[in-house]
Amino acid sequence: MTSDALAGHGPIPRPFDSARSDRIFESVRDSIAGIPEGARAIFASAFANSPYLCRLAQRDREVLHELWERGPEVIVERAIDASQTAHEAADAVEAMAILRRAKRQLALATALADIAGIWDVDTVTRKLTRFADASVCGALRLLLREAARKQEMPETDPATLERETGLIVLAMGKGGAFELNYSSDLDLVVFYDPERFPFRKKSDTRGAAVDIVKGLVRLLGEITADGYVFRIDLRLRPDAGATQVAVSTEAAERYYEEMGQNWERAAYIKARACAGDPTAGSQFLKRLEPFVWRRNLDYAAIEDIHSIKRQIQAHGGHGPIAAAGHNIKLGRGGIREIEFFVQTQQLILGGRDPALRHRRTLDALEALRARGLVSDRTSNDLAEAYRFLRRLEHRLQMIDDEQTHTVPESAEGLAQIACFAGYADMEPFAKELITNLECVQRHYEELFEKAPPLGSEGGSLVFTGVEDDPETLETLAEMGFRDAHHIAGAIRGWHHGRIRATRSSRARELLTRLMPALLGALAETADPDSAFTQFDRFVSRLPAGVQLFSLFLANPHLLKLVAGIMGSAPRLAEHLAVAPAMLDVLLDRGFVTDFSESSLRQLLITQLAAATDQEAALDIVRRFVREQSFRTGVQLIESSISIGDAGAAFTAIAESAIAGLLEKVEHELTSSAGLVQGGSFCVVAMGRLGGREMTSASDLDLIFIYDAPPQIEFSSGPRRLPVMVYYAKLAQRLIAALTVQTAEGGLYEVDMRLRPTGNKGPAAVSLESFARYHAEDAWTWERLALTRARVIAGPGGLQRRVEEVIRSSLVRKVDQGRLAHEASDMRKKLEMQFSARDCWNLKFVRGGLVDIEFVTEFLQLRHAWETPDILEPNTISALGRLRASGFLSESDAQILIDTARLELDLLQILRLAVAGTFNPERATPAMKALLLRAAGAEDFGALEQQLKSAEFATCAIFDKLLPS
Numbered sequence: 001m002t003s004d005a006l007a008g009h010g011p012i013p014r015p016f017d018s019a020r021s022d023r024i025f026e027s028v029r030d031s032i033a034g035i036p037e038g039a040r041a042i043f044a045s046a047f048a049n050s051p052y053l054c055r056l057a058q059r060d061r062e063v064l065h066e067l068w069e070r071g072p073e074v075i076v077e078r079a080i081d082a083s084q085t086a087h088e089a090a091d092a093v094e095a096m097a098i099l100r101r102a103k104r105q106l107a108l109a110t111a112l113a114d115i116a117g118i119w120d121v122d123t124v125t126r127k128l129t130r131f132a133d134a135s136v137c138g139a140l141r142l143l144l145r146e147a148a149r150k151q152e153m154p155e156t157d158p159a160t161l162e163r164e165t166g167l168i169v170l171a172m173g174k175g176g177a178f179e180l181n182y183s184s185d186l187d188l189v190v191f192y193d194p195e196r197f198p199f200r201k202k203s204d205t206r207g208a209a210v211d212i213v214k215g216l217v218r219l220l221g222e223i224t225a226d227g228y229v230f231r232i233d234l235r236l237r238p239d240a241g242a243t244q245v246a247v248s249t250e251a252a253e254r255y256y257e258e259m260g261q262n263w264e265r266a267a268y269i270k271a272r273a274c275a276g277d278p279t280a281g282s283q284f285l286k287r288l289e290p291f292v293w294r295r296n297l298d299y300a301a302i303e304d305i306h307s308i309k310r311q312i313q314a315h316g317g318h319g320p321i322a323a324a325g326h327n328i329k330l331g332r333g334g335i336r337e338i339e340f341f342v343q344t345q346q347l348i349l350g351g352r353d354p355a356l357r358h359r360r361t362l363d364a365l366e367a368l369r370a371r372g373l374v375s376d377r378t379s380n381d382l383a384e385a386y387r388f389l390r391r392l393e394h395r396l397q398m399i400d401d402e403q404t405h406t407v408p409e410s411a412e413g414l415a416q417i418a419c420f421a422g423y424a425d426m427e428p429f430a431k432e433l434i435t436n437l438e439c440v441q442r443h444y445e446e447l448f449e450k451a452p453p454l455g456s457e458g459g460s461l462v463f464t465g466v467e468d469d470p471e472t473l474e475t476l477a478e479m480g481f482r483d484a485h486h487i488a489g490a491i492r493g494w495h496h497g498r499i500r501a502t503r504s505s506r507a508r509e510l511l512t513r514l515m516p517a518l519l520g521a522l523a524e525t526a527d528p529d530s531a532f533t534q535f536d537r538f539v540s541r542l543p544a545g546v547q548l549f550s551l552f553l554a555n556p557h558l559l560k561l562v563a564g565i566m567g568s569a570p571r572l573a574e575h576l577a578v579a580p581a582m583l584d585v586l587l588d589r590g591f592v593t594d595f596s597e598s599s600l601r602q603l604l605i606t607q608l609a610a611a612t613d614q615e616a617a618l619d620i621v622r623r624f625v626r627e628q629s630f631r632t633g634v635q636l637i638e639s640s641i642s643i644g645d646a647g648a649a650f651t652a653i654a655e656s657a658i659a660g661l662l663e664k665v666e667h668e669l670t671s672s673a674g675l676v677q678g679g680s681f682c683v684v685a686m687g688r689l690g691g692r693e694m695t696s697a698s699d700l701d702l703i704f705i706y707d708a709p710p711q712i713e714f715s716s717g718p719r720r721l722p723v724m725v726y727y728a729k730l731a732q733r734l735i736a737a738l739t740v741q742t743a744e745g746g747l748y749e750v751d752m753r754l755r756p757t758g759n760k761g762p763a764a765v766s767l768e769s770f771a772r773y774h775a776e777d778a779w780t781w782e783r784l785a786l787t788r789a790r791v792i793a794g795p796g797g798l799q800r801r802v803e804e805v806i807r808s809s810l811v812r813k814v815d816q817g818r819l820a821h822e823a824s825d826m827r828k829k830l831e832m833q834f835s836a837r838d839c840w841n842l843k844f845v846r847g848g849l850v851d852i853e854f855v856t857e858f859l860q861l862r863h864a865w866e867t868p869d870i871l872e873p874n875t876i877s878a879l880g881r882l883r884a885s886g887f888l889s890e891s892d893a894q895i896l897i898d899t900a901r902l903e904l905d906l907l908q909i910l911r912l913a914v915a916g917t918f919n920p921e922r923a924t925p926a927m928k929a930l931l932l933r934a935a936g937a938e939d940f941g942a943l944e945q946q947l948k949s950a951e952f953a954t955c956a957i958f959d960k961l962l963p964s
Contacts, residue, residue, distance in 0.1 A: 012041050013115060015048030016419040024054045031061040032068065039068035042116045049420040052401040056108040063105050072109035072118065079106040080131050083229075086138030087145060087158050095142050096219055099135055100226035106131050110182070111398050114391075121390045122362070128180040129171075135229050136169060136188070136275045137162070139219040143212050147199045166196025167209065168249070168281040169216075171274035172236045172267055177359040181390070183397035183404075186220070186230040189237045189271070190246045193280055209246035217245075231403070235466035236267055239496045241489070249284055256291045259497035261508055263464035266343045268292045269350075270359045295351040321437045323430035324414055328389050328396075329405035330471070333437030335393065337444040338365075338386045344447070345373060362386060378443050385436040392433070395420045407433070461516050463491045479523040481532065490536050491515065501545030510549035514559075518552070521560045525567025527924035534566035534573040542580050551583070558586055564637060568926040569913040571696075572633045575626065578745070585627045586634065597652040600628065604660045617664045618737060621657050622744035628653045629696055633912050643905040643934055650694040654748065658683055658700070658738070659793045665733040669726070674717020676726055679708035681764070682794025682802055683734075686754045690788040691873045693904060695911035699749040700738065703789070704731040704764035707798055724762065731763035754785050767801060774809040780822040784857040786810060788873045813865040823858045824962040827851070839948045840918050842903045842910070847951025849875075849907070851958045852900045856882070858962060863887045876900050892957050899950040905934045906947070920944070 015021050024047040025032070032043065043064070046053040057064060067075060079102040086102075089095035110127055113119040119127070141158035148161060172187040174180045192209040201207030213234070220229040234245050238255040247255075256264070268288060273281025321332050329335045342364045350356040355371065358364040362383055369379035396404050396417060408414050411426075418429035460471040468488045476484035494511060497503040502511055518535075525531040542548060552559040562583070566573045576582055604624050611617035632649045635641045641649065662683065687701035688694045706727035714720040721729065738748050756765050756773040765773075774786065789806050791799040827850070834844040843849045856878045864871050867885045872878040876897055883893035909930050910918050920928075920940070928940045937943035 011117075011422055013045045013049060013420050013422045014424075015044050016416050017048045018044075020051075020054065021048035024057060028057055028061045028064055031064040035065075035068045042112055043068075045115050045420075046112055049395075049416070050111070050398050050400070052398060053108060053111055056104050060101070060104050060108060063108060067109060067112060072113040075105050075109035076113075076127050076131070079103070079109070080134045083131060083134040083138045086135070087141035089142065092142065092146075092215075092219060095139065096222070096224060097226050099139065099219065099229045100224065103131070103135070103229045104227060107182075107401070114182075114394055114398075121387050121394070124394065125174070125179045125181065125390070128182065128184070129175055129178040132175055132180055132186055132230060133171065133274045135220060136171075136186070136216070139216055139229075140167075140169065140212070140275050142219070143215045146215075147208065147212060151199060153198065162275070163277055163279070164196075165198060165277050166193030166280045167212070167276040168192065168273060168284055169275040170271050170281065170285075172271055174270070175274070176270035176272040177361065179360060179390075181397060182394040183401050184230075185233040185403060187233045187236050188216075188274075189234065190216075190276075191249045191252050191284060192246055193249050193277075196277070196280065206244060206246065206248065210244050213245040236264075238264075239498070240466050241493065241496065242498060249280075252284075253287060256288060259503060259505075259508075260291050261464070261495060261505070262347065265292050265294075265347055266340075269343055269346055269357070269364075272359060293351040293354075293357065321434055321441065323407055323426075323433045325407060325409035326433070326437065327406045328392060328433075328437075330469075331437070333385075333439070333441035333444070334405075335386065335389050337440050338382050338389075341365075341382065341440075341444050341447055342368065349373065381439050382443055385440045388432070388436050389440075392417075392421055461519060463488060463495055463512075463515065466492070476519070479519065480528045481523065482529050487519075487529075487532055490532070494539070499540045499542075501539050501542040501548070504544070504546060507545035507549060510546060510553065514549050514552055517556060517559060518563070521556075521563035522567065524560070525563055525926055527567055527926040530570065530924045530926065531563055531567030534570055534577070535563070538562075538566065538573065538577040538580065541577050548580070548583070558583075561586060561634070561638070565634060567924075568637050568930050569633065570924075570927075571911075571913050572630065572637070575630055575633075579626060582627055582630050585631050597655050600652050600656040601659055604656045608660055608664070611664075614664060614668055615742065617661070618740070618742050619744040621660055621737075622742060622747050624660075625653055625657050625747055626745070633696055636908070636912060637930070639933070643908045644901075646908055647688075647693045647695065647904065650696060650698065651689060651692040654689055654694060654698075654700060655685070655792045657747065658702075658734075661737040662734055662793050665730060665737050669730050669733060670717065672717060673719045673721045673726060673729070674715045676706075676708050676715050676723050677712050679706060679712065679723065679727075680795045680798040681706045681727055681730055682798045683792055684802060684806075685790045685792045686785060686788055687751075689792075690790040691875055693874065695908050697911040699751050701751045701754055702735075703752070703755045703770075704734070705767055705770050705794075705798070705802055706730075706764050707767040707801065724764075724766070727764040727766075728762050735763065754782065756782075767798070767805065770802070771805040771809075774805065775812075778809070780819060781826050783809065783861055784823065784826075784854070787857045787860045787871065787878070790873045807868065807871065810861065810871055811864045811868045814861060816862055819858065819862055820962055823854060827854055827958075827962065839944065839951055840910075840920060842907045845951060847899065847953070847955035847958070849900065849903050851954055852879075852896055852903075855896065855958055855961055859887050876904075895950070895953045895957060899954045902935060902947065902950055906931060909934045 021044045025043070032040070035043070043057075047057065063075060082102040083099055086095045086098045089098055106127075110119075110124055114121075114124050141162055144161050144165060144167075145158050148156065168191040170176065170189045170191070172189055174184055175186050175188075180186075190209070190213045192205065194205045197205045197209060199205065199208035199212070201211060217232045217234070221232045222228065234240065237243060237245070237247055238252050239259070243251075268285075269292065271285060271288075273285065327334060339361050342361055345368055346356050346358075346364055353371065356364065356367050358367055365374070365379055365382055365386075368374045369376060374382075392407075393405055396402075396407070399416070399420065408417055414426050414430070418426045421429055423429035423432075460469060460475050462469040462472045468485055472488060473484040476487055481487050493499070494502045495508055497508065502508050519532075522528050522531045522535060539545065539548075552562075562576070565576060604621065607620050607624055608617055611620050629650065632641070632646055632653070636643065636646045662681075666681070682705050684690075684703040684705060685701065686703060688698050689700055689702075704727070706723075708723045708727075712723060714722055715726045735750050735752075738750050739746065752763065755761055755763075756770060756778075774783070778786075786806060786809060791802050794802075830844070830850060831846070836844040836846075836848070839845055841848065853875055856875050859882050860870055860872075860878060863882075863885070867887070870878065870881045870885050870887065872881055879888065879893055879897050879900065882888040883890060888896070913927055913930060932938070932940065932943055935943050935946065937946060
């Protein structure tokens with residue numbers, strides 16, 4: 001070339017920092033002595049506008065003379081050749097130095113050609129991509145040569161070895177389309193054919209392939225004293241979060257066939273084999289064509305492709321387009337919108353029209369125009385804007401070799417980039433930038449103008465691709481999620497099919513549409529992060545997702561309801577996670593159910609009619625209890641029923657289950673052992689079941705009583721049993737039916753300690769023994785417990801006789817001094833066994849429910865002989881009767897009733913929402929909000945003070961009535 005080879009072909013950007021330019025000229029003056037004025041102006045522009053180019057000029061000053069004398073083409077081609085043959089180096093260290101020196105010279109030459117206007121943006125991107133290909137090829141051949149030496153393979157020409165390995169290196173993204181930008185990462189995906197790959201690591205082909213890929217990353221990406229060549233990004237491989245950096249072709253093809261997503265189809269539009277075995281590469285891409293280019297797309301697939309566009313539409317600029325601080329790649333009107341304008345149409349139409357299958361954006365845009373799919377004006381506008389934005393992108397990156405796409409926000413930074421882009425000042429630069437961005441945005445929005453947005457009203461919700469979208473992280477944070485990175489990563493895992501629910505393409509397509517509404521619903525809970533975690537556990541256990549996601553899309557209220565459960569009641573959410581089919585309960589139009597024991601018992605009888613055997617009956621009862629308890633819990637969360645009604649509902653559910661199972665086990669026993677002529681059996685509820693105060697986690701305190709004519713000694717069946725044994729077996733079978741684990745899980749824990757003689761006695765006692773025991777031998781604590789006894793199942797005649805025995809025992813006059821002493825002594829023993837100082841230990845803390853129950857039971861036992869009407873199993877009702885009868889002062893009764901109601905309400909919520917001990921310091925905001933609503937308190941501190949005050953007042957009443 002002549003000495004004006006670097007002369008500009010257009011206006012040269014004026015120097016922004018002339019003083020810096022002068023300093024660099026002084027430091028390299030020997031290398032540029034005698035350069036013509038035109039070349040000097042180009043160098044001055046580069047030095048004054050780019051600290052990075054200054055460093056390159058000082059580091060490789062011997063190239064400067066050659067640049068102005070022979071032009072950039074010679075330097076770039078030499079850099080490409082040097083990279084291609086880097087494998088000839090003596091070792092990896094020398095090869096890395098060669099590659100980095102070549103990259104520096106290429107970067108300097110390319111930048112000067114760009115600044116001078118010698119090369120347009122298309123030429124620049126092609127040169128950069130050719131160099132990238134050469135660098136990957138040179139580095140790979142070196143690694144293959146070293147691998148062959150380690151395995152003592154015959155010496156082979158590196159190019160031949162590369163072609164015969166079955167190793168495939170695909171350039172993706174801009175590298176695949178020959179559109180690489182100035183400081184771009186290099187997106188690579190590496191596959192290997194296990195049948196052809198010749199290398200092993202401990203007899204494993206994958207290990208050897210992984211080592212080669214890691215070596216490639218090191219050779220090209222490691223920063224040394226000589227700099228780096230390319231940052232390597234391997235995250236476009238199949239399910240990058242769960243796979244090695246080298247993937248077998250078999251595994252890759254299976255992944256794309258079963259779990260490939262539409263965004264991955266879009267990525268493969270630009271895929272190109274850039275190194276490795278060319279035959280294997282072309283064959284692999286050929287086999288992927290049915291995945292990338294689908295001839296027939298159903299509605300859901302097209303919607304999903306549109307959704308990619310809508311996600312990207314929300315991606316960059318949440319506010320109006322502006323010059324300062326705008327991301328020209330990802331923001332509104334940016335490069336990504338032009339690419340997706342093209343790619344979405346390629347995905348939808350390219351399966352039937354191969355003429356649209358171009359890698360380069362501008363080539364594909366022209367193909368769409370040629371087919372009449374976009375107008376001439378649209379094509380021209382987008383092509384012009386694309387070239388403008390790509391040139392500006394290069395200038396932004398040339399300043400300091402940063403992979404940036406964002407226009408500076410500061411006035412000085414904006415002035416600098418305006419100058420480097422060739423404008424006299426900021427105003428015309430900003431005007432032209434905004435004009436181009438608005439033009440792109442207008443055409444982009446017109447493409448799918450009827451498609452509803454997927455972003456939230458305030459920002460972006462993008463979960464395609466392999467990395468966190470910064471704007472999406474911002475949106476999630478603004479929605480109230482604390483750990484936005486975790487949320488985004490988990491959702492990408494769903495999209496990658498890492499859970500069963502999203503392993504079908506249809507499920508993933510529906511999930512994309514659902515995501516904004518789902519996150520919006522979870523964000524409305526008091527603790528969005530906890531709600532998301534619970535929903536993640538729930539959806540991860542689903543066998544499939546299409547039906548559920550479709551259901552949520554069709555029923556926004558259901559989605560909000562489920563989100564509320566996830567955010568407010570972790571224990572209830574766990575039930576839903578274990579048995580997702582319980583969602584059907586929420587869809588039942590009869591959701592607001594009559595929770596009376598009679599209606600529930602009839603419902604269970606109807607369901608049990610379908611049982612073909614005992615095992616089926618057990619499963620039916622378990623599903624019934626789980627569904628009805630879940631229904632009760634949800635209505636409690638939703639405030640559809642009061643907390644007091646919830647206790648009655650949980651009690652009625654348990655009573656229905658006991659009655660239903662009793663009938664089944666009686667029938668089973670009768671089939672083998674016959675009947676006890678004239679005999680009968682009943683169930684007595686004690687504790688919370690007897691008092692109709694059950695929670696979702698309550699055990700069953702039960703006593704079983706039977707009665708038979710004295711002359712009947714055996715049952716009448718083929719396997720004759722003594723009467724006592726017969727009813728003991730009946731009791732044991734009922735206990736087993738209530739407690740055994742089946743395929744549907746467990747049901748209840750049963751506590752038999754309140755029966756006569758406790759755990760040592762028979763499972764069932766005769767009515768005669770029961771009456772005699774309570775008339776002669778019962779301990780005071782047993783008589784106190786008997787105040788909560790209630791017969792809940794069995795023939796009416798026996799029920800009445802048992803109730804008479806219970807009542808006669810309770811109305812017998814007692815030694816009041818002895819009663820008070822023994823009751824007080826029992827409370828001390830309980831306190832020693834269950835010592836509690838925490839006000840949230842609602843049962844055993846002084847002033848807690850145990851104290852209130854002791855007072856209530858004590859006063860009933862003390863005064864029932866004179867006023868039997870005070871007997872009532874329910875604590876609060878009993879306190880009301882004691883007050884009405886004058887055995888409890890108005891003030892004391894009100895304190896006890898208010899405290900009991902507060903503690904029972906709080907206990908109901910805690911048992912519903914918390915598994916284990918409640919710790920206020922670790923409680924979620926949602927949990928606290930539920931407790932506040934239950935107590936009618938304004939803030940949690942006030943609630944704790946209210947609780948402590950109530951317990952203190954109750955404790956004082958206890959000590960007054962039952963002094964030590």
